[in-house]
Amino acid sequence: MNITINEWITLTIGLFIIVWGIGKINERRKLLRTGIRVEGVVFKLEKRIGGGKNRMPIYYPVIRYVTQDKEWITKEYGSGTNPSVYKEGDMVKIIYDPADNGHFIIDGFLNRVSGFVLLAAGVLAIAGVIVYYILMR
Template identity: 35%
Template sequence: MSALGLVFLMVGVGSLIGGLVAMGRTKSFLAQAREARAEVVAVQQRTGSNRQKSYYPVFRYRTEQGATKDVVSSVGSNPPRYKEGDSLAILYDPAKPDSVRIHSFFNVWAGALILGAIGVIFLIVAGITMATSG
């Protein structure tokens, strides 16, 4: 077994496990989540370590209990995807109303899918590397 094949194997298994954990957390979140309409009330600009700017929408929504919450999205973009006044569907956890996700397939499942896909790709490369390093 080559060292390179072993590295690909370890990264693949780790990513696949990470994807499965993320999927479990997402399913748990969805089991508790409530949907609400939110309005974008602001857009925060942040500069990353690479000096790239990203824009994070600030959502205002009302919980089932009638409380108004303002929450900054954990997902930013450049250019900004949302502007003040935009309305969109969100999912929130009633036990943790600051835990919010935009209600779209990508925003709900992206973490699990990306980690899982990386894991599968690395496992395929590991298999090829080990098979050809005979």
């Protein structure tokens, strides 16, 4: 029995998710090593309508913080959620890159686990295809 196009697509998506998870883990580790920790505030929430059938809104926090050089940074965080994890005015711990003040992560639970969750999801997708292929052979 040959592998089908659906199995190839699932393998490719699983591999992509693994690479994405590893990237998130490495980004966090680098910022933990070299980054600067400061307090930030959720300045506002940007609402965007997601794709797909449900067209659910995704809320992206816009974070404002002051660098060690007394520079104000106001920037939208790259990850959004529904429902929103944050409210306007919430204080958050930020780790930013001193070489690029606008590159930061929110040092919270979601950021700590997201890379590992992505990694596990990718591995499970690939393992599922392998198990399916072996059982259907």
